[in-house]
Amino acid sequence: MSGTGRAEGKIAMVTGGASGIGKACALRLAEQGARVRILDRNAEAGAKAAEELGAGVSFAALEVQDEDAWRAAVAAVVAELGGLHILVNAAGIYMRGPEHNPETATLEDWRAIHGVNVEGVFLGCKHAIPAMRDSGGGSIINISSVAGLRASAHAAAYGASKGGVRQFSKSVAHHCARRGYGIRCNSIHPGSIDTPMGQHAMLGVAATVEEGRERYRKGIPLKEIGEPDDIAYAVLYLASDESKYVTGQELAVDGGVMMA
Ligand SMILES: NC(=O)c1ccc[n+]([C@@H]2O[C@H](COP(=O)([O-])OP(=O)(O)OC[C@H]3O[C@@H](n4cnc5c(N)ncnc54)[C@H](O)[C@@H]3O)[C@@H](O)[C@H]2O)c1
Structure with missing residues (x-):
């Protein structure tokens, strides 16, 4: 990647930052150049990630389903780092398998998935908006999925949750534009990405991760599994002022899966 300072002077919160896409x-x-606060419910991995990523990155534990915890997390970032300009909502959970079809999916699983994937994103946006407005504007990037754009019989709740993230992102974009807050909001729709969650998905279709990877590859036009950085560079563009005229959009980063 060329150029430095594309996020200079900005303050960012990244949920799910202990692992995979959020960490990247x-x-x-x-x-x-951004100062980044990683937020994750996995305190051990989060603290380790912040230490590994070095100066400019700090960690605080956050359960994204807890509204009071969100209030406190945003207030702490504003008080300690001096404002808020970027929110990346990457925390998420995944469930897929024959039992997760619309007929046999359990209400418990449905609620668990929506609690993290949709309510977590809702609460993050809700509490970040006033802080970003008071900081002069910003950019929210919600990590959805190709599963939020096309159907899968075996991931009914996950797909619905990611469709919810897609549509809610547009509501946030519309609201903030109408109010003149200077806040943009877009969703990113990853395809198959090589993270712990991605590998868990691969194990759902084969006996080993490597076999699963091969099977996934065959269905991807570019014939490659994505890397966390493929998503991180798209996030960087949407977080920076380079995308100042882009809001309410959905960007698939998926090796071409959604092109057909
Ligand atoms: N990996 C893929 O193939 C893929 C594809 C499409 C979309 N996504 C989406 O990308 C996002 C990141 O996924 P990943 O692959 O990096 O997964 P990952 O499992 O590697 O990381 C997810 C992180 O979110 C955290 N988290 C989960 N629930 C949380 C909660 N309730 N509160 C706070 N933190 C919580 C976990 O502790 C973990 O650190 C997710 O929203 C996922 O749905 C991933």
């Missing part, structure tokens, strides 16, 4: 986002934003 934290790294790329920090590398380009």
